[in-house]
Amino acid sequence: MASVTTRPPPWRDVRVLRVLLQLLFALGVVAVVTWLFGNLVTNLDQIGLSTDFDFLDQPAGFQILGSDFRASQTVRDAFVVGITNTISVAGIGIVLATLLGVLVGVLSLSSNWLVRKAATIYVETLRNLPPLIVIVFVFSAVILQLPRIQEASEWFGLVIVSNRTIGLTAPAFEGDSAGTYALLLGLGVVAAIAVAVWRTRVHRATGAPHRRVLWGGGVLLVVAVVGWFALGGPLVLDRPQIVGVQIEDGWAMNANYAALLIALVIYTATYIAEIVRGSIQAVDHGQTEAADALALSSFQRLRFVVLPQAFRIAVPPLANQYLNLTKNSSLALAIGFFELTQTTLTIIGxxxxxxxxxxxxxxGYLVLSLSIALVTNLVNRRLQLVAR
Amino acid sequence: MRWARANLFNSPLNGVLTVVFGGFLAWAAYRMATFVFVSADWEIVRRNLTLLMVGRFDRDQLWRPWAALLILAVSIGLTAGMVGAAAADVARQRGLPVAKGSLRSAPRRFWPLILLIVVLVAFTRTVAPTFLILGVLVAGGVAVVAGQRVPARLRRFGWIVFVLGFVGAIVVLWAGGGVPWDGWGGLHLNIFIAFAGIILAFPLGLLVALARRSSLPVVRVVSVVYIEFFRGVPLISLLIMAQLMIGFLLPPSMDPPSLVVRALIAIVIFESAYIAEIVRGGLQAVPRGQVEAAQALGMSQFSIARRIVLPQALRAVIPAMVGQFISLFQDTTLLYAISLFDVLTVSDTTTSQDAFVGRGLQAVVLPCVAFLFWAVSYSMSRESRRLETRLGVGVR
Incomplete structure (x- = not known):
């Protein structure tokens, strides 16, 4: 008897069933979404709300504190201000939180008992608080309790602190040749990168020490200093000063912006500190011992053996914290800072x-989240490739 | 002396660090002590303690929150006892030394909670709450011990005890002339939303996680989109959406649900995406050999999932679920941003009462609320770390 491969009847054929099941599932999902969307359109029609995006071109009709936004500008511009503010807080917050977090993480591994304890207390206190409470507390119990602007305190003329605005000294371009100097600095950065790449090639070809940071930094420094003198000092330290009830010049931060930034930084830094500590501890102890056996100095051991491996472990969880910080910036709603969420609510209002x-x-938030995820995935992939 | 030399002054740099940090810590401790014991006026908390705890709950019905608290304490105690005993068994099988939890080790393990209770009692103005708190504590402690004695084969029903207890608490609060949840407020609302959120989000998250591991591409894609979307947006935007739009998404004939329910819907959807990722981690941690062995025994797809994969996966995710619950509990403060009467909103309103307005008392109330969340979160995260070592999560 010849063996005949017979197909089972369709209702028992796994291939048919799979397709059928997926079709059913897809139909179900589409049905639910259509139902919700249909209800939405019906309801909007009933109360006479528009279903298109024409409102973006209408005048916004409200002002935004701490920006040049005027009520006559369009809703679209308001959204742009909101998302710019979110990006500003998230960007600066990520940099500052990383710096503070790495510092605290390293301190929590110190051989000094007191330093270790201090770092642990800081981390365990703030990590277990709801971020919203941290933000509201920093705003209403710290920043708002600062002196009024009329009796603002100045620290060495570099910092002005008041409960309305906080002014920091910041570098600023000044004078006619400012644009030229900015361009020059940009070229300097390009040149520095080129030199660093060249040194890396030399290092690969000959084995001579590359010293790319030294070379690149040197080139940039030379360009910056020579250009500064040649163009007559186009970059100055801009000190804040009080004009009436405003702080002008320098980097003037509104009270709620400062509160949000400080709160997000000190809160997220605790998580970053834990990640840094965990990743350094996760590096195999044999690596440290091997470095010692090779008579590397303790700096070399950290720089060439421990940190590169710890960094690789730390990247994915760090990315997560950057995402959290960005999403947590929406909590500024509670203190009235016009980032994306607050702006949207005002627009709806x-x-x-x-x-x-x-x-x-x-x-807006999805784009921000996905771009952070994209960047960190790229970094991660590069590091992993180097790994093995 | 020798200890100080070895740990504080073993190098010149460390000596300097010790002096600097010691000075700073001493200064901070001094400032804090003077704030707590001298300069802060705690009257605002003392007078509003009931408001902070249960909001505007009918003052004649206060026995209901107490009864609900008792039921919750007993059911949580039972569940914790069962989970703890199961974890200790696992640890014993893995050859770890298992120190028996005793009354003497309790202060070291739960000092934040004990401190919290002492602070709360210090704020009460009558004697009754002290005894009631003590009663709840004793009942909870007895429940833990009872939970540990439950026969091993019944332990996997531990979560049912917890869910039943929670439902029972709601019934006690609401049924027979009680207060429906729209009238709840204060810490009580935070706890309710946190528990209801995790209980409802878990089955949904489990389904989404299974869908993500499905071999059917369409199902998988839908699940990935669901997870990535809800993890990519902040909870607050979902809450706003729930407040403003759920009415629009339902047919005109249906009445939109109340504010509390809307917030709960947003929270459940948001949490389910995170729980799905946690459960997926647990599913991936089950060694392939387990499934292959089950297939070799001729088990069906369904009973492999039900009897082999899920029990192992779900046991491995308990610590992560505790962590997720902590973050959910903290996220319930976001109800403040959509003006529900949660504990943070209450604390904000107290500072505008006639007697306290304009005195900058946020600096007094907020630390109290913060301490509440801190004590609960800190002790829970410590317990979950302990559970993690016992269950050997991430250790092969």
Whole structure:
């Protein structure tokens, strides 16, 4: 008898069943989404709200504290201000939180008992608090209790602290040749990178020490200093000063911006400190011993053996914390800083349609989250390739 | 002396660091002590303690929150006892030394919670709450011991005890002339939302996680989109969406649900995405050999999932679930941003009462609320770390 491969009947054929199941599932999902969307359109029609995005071109009708935004500008511009503020807080916050977090993480591994304890107390206290409470506390119990602007305290003329604005000294371009100097600095950075790449090649070819940081930094420094003198000092330290009830010049931060930034930084830094500590401890002890056996100095051991491996472990969880910080910036809603969420709510409050505004709000955060995820994935992949 | 030399002054740099940090810590401790015992006026907390705890709950019905608290304490105690005993068994099988938890080790393990209770009692103005708190504590402690004595084969029903207890607490609060959840507030609302959120989000998250591991591409894609979308947006934007749009998404004939329910829907959807990722981690941690062995025994797809994979996966995710619960509990403060009457909102309103307005008393109330969250979160995260070592999560 010849063996005949017979197909089972369709209702028992796994291939058919798989397709059928997926079709059913897809149909179910589509049905639910259509139902919700249909309800949305019906409801909006009933109360006479528009379902398009024309409202973006209407005047916003509200002002935004601490920016040049005027009520006559369009809703679209308001969204742009909101997302710019979110990016500003998230960007600066990520840099500062990383610096503080790495510092605390390293301190918590110190051989000094007191330093270790201090770092642990800091981490365990703030990590277990709701971020919203941290933000509200920093705003209402710290920043708002600062002296009023009329009796603002100045520290060495470099910092002005008041409960309304905090002014920091910041570098600023000044004078006619400012643009030229900025361009020159950009070229300097390019040149520095080129030199660093060249040194890396030399190192690969001959084995001579590359010293690329020294070379690249040197080139940049020379360009910056020579250019500064040649162009007559176009970059100055801009000191804040009080004009009436405003702080002008320098880097003037509004009270709620400062509160949000400080709160996010000190909160996220605790998580980063834990990641840094964990990753350094996760590096195999044999590596340290091997470095000692090779008579590397303790700096060399850290720089060439421990940190590169710890960094590799730390990147994915760090990326997670950067995402969290960005999303937590939406908590500024509670203290009235006009980042994306607060701006969207104000826009809705001014009679613009909620569904579209919320769609823009969510799209904004999704784009931010996905771009952070993209960048860190790239970094991660590069590091992993080096690994093995 | 020798200890100080070895740990504080073993190098010149460390000597300097010790002096600098010691000075700073001493200064901070001094400032804090003077704030707590001298300069802070705690009257605002003392007078508003009930408001902070249960919001505007009908003052004649206060026995209901107490009864609910008792039921919750007993059911949580039972569940914790069962999970703890199961974890100790696992640790014993793995050859770890298992120190028996005793009454003497309790202060070291739970000092933040004990401190919290002492602080709360210090704020009360009558004697009754002290005894009631003590009663709840004793009942909870007895429940833990009872939970540990439950026969091993019944332990896997531990979560049912907890869910039943939670439902029972709601019934006690609401049924027969009680207060429906729209009238709840204060810490009580935070706890309710946190428990309800995790209980409802877990099954949903489990389904999404299974969908993500499905061999059917369409199912997998839908699940990935769901997870990535809800993890990519902040919870607050979902809460806003729930407040403003759930009414729009339902047919005009249906009445939109109340504010509390809307917030709960947003939280459940948000949490389920995170729980799905946690459960997926647990599913991936089950060695392939387990599934292959089950297949070799001729078990069906369903009973492999039900009897082999899920029990191991779910046991491995308990610590991570505790962590997720902590972050959910902290996230319930976001109800403040959508003006529900949660504990943070209450603390904000107290500072505008006639007697206290304009005195900058946020600096007094907020630390109290913060301490509450801190004590609960810190002790829970310590317990979950302990559980993690016992269950050997991440150790092969």
């Amino acid at each position: 001014n009679g613009n349609p909620a569904p579209q505004s919320i769609a823009i709000l969510m799209a």
